[in-house]
Amino acid sequence: MDMDPVLLLDMVLRILAAIILGAAIGLERQRRLRSAGLRTNTLVSVGAALFVIVGAIGIQGADADPTRVAAQIVSGIGFLGAGVILRDGLDIRGLTTAATLWCAASIGALAGAGMLLMALIGTVAIIATNTLLRPLSRWVNRSTRLEVSGSMETEDDDGSTDYVLEVVTTDKSEQRVRALLLQAVDRPEYTLRSLDIRPGKSSQMKLLAGVSAAHGGDTGGLQLAVQRISLDPKVTSSRWWPAEADD
Template identity: 85%
Template sequence: MDPNPALLLDLSFRVLVAILLGAAIGLERQWRLRSAGLRTNALVSVGAALFVIVGAVGIEGSNADPTRVAAQIVSGIGFLGAGVILRDGLNIRGLTTAATLWCAAAIGALAGSGMLLMALIGATAIVATNTLLRPISRWVNLHTGQKKAGTLELDDDSSTDYVLEVVTTDKSEQRVRALLLQAVDRPEYTLRSLDIRPGKSSQMKLLAGVSATHSGDTDGLQLAVQRISLDPKVTSSRWWPADTDD
């Protein structure tokens, strides 16, 4: 039986809030070139909201148990989170992204149950944790001098992940993209991601996530920047170490 118009409007608003908050959480992940970005977190959030709505409204009678549906979301999202966790030698990647997906499901469950203010507070706390605590984490790593061995923290100086940024015009984006891919096509590097973002004044920003086989091997990146900078359509190019625990 379909719900009355007032209930349908309320449930639709809950789903909309779940999408917006999930997208806000995923925007930070996608900005940092992580595997689970804006759409993934938005889908996880809205999916959790829909499951909660089904348990609370769609199922009637003695079989109705919203808490059981929420419990299944908590355990089921772990399989999706495991897909973004990768082991690369002694390094483990994707833990923060997997935890963010788990949190996005919690935000969707809150929105689906009608706790919209709590969902907003939770989403704000998640985004703040992924952004504001990042410099604190780096400061702790720098002053404790810990190296990553399994689950230990990694000092920034020994990072094997890098981001290569190239800024060009929108008309030259395809040619510069090919030049960028050719520049990082080296045996000691592995291209993990390529993101293209609009910039100011009809400019395009190309961001390539690159992993080095050996820690501290940046000579090839420096050479790539020099080669790309020779192109007259390239406004700027640079590289910097990326975080490995996300």
């Protein structure tokens, strides 16, 4: 059927707003190397906007109820967010990323409903929460550890920073690359906290080493370790990043 050009332009603007705002949210996750990054958050935002548009404009009649579509978006995103939550030993990782996906869906729903100003304000609030509150969260965690440990807390623990070193290699070369990884992080300024080996795609293995630096910001040894490990022909990729338990 023919569509009013003004209405068509309005829907296009809503979808473009969902793309831009969803990408802005996902960019922060992508920069921090999270499993749900730029494309995932953008797709969630656009998908929510399209569902709202279908419920508000595409479906007409006495039985049409746009609020039911929005309610299904809220519950449906929960299943998608559960896919990025991982159990790492006693820790749970991915909760912040899952919550960000949920928020990205709400931004898309606002954009699809034509509430562009509220969608923009919500996007700023989400990005600010993921960035500006991060130092406060670290300070609270550090203060809690100090209170629990009391006088047993050492000076090195107070200034230490945790990092994750990731190396991807083939299944057959896992043992040799693991020895190379352990040798690379065997330095006086670093302490190996954990070593996790996970199966990857296409007969690949992912090695994750948790490393604690005695002095925060001392990443020269990590850079050198990545360079040395990358020289191995069986190493597909290697990288490091600061460990953040709340993400």
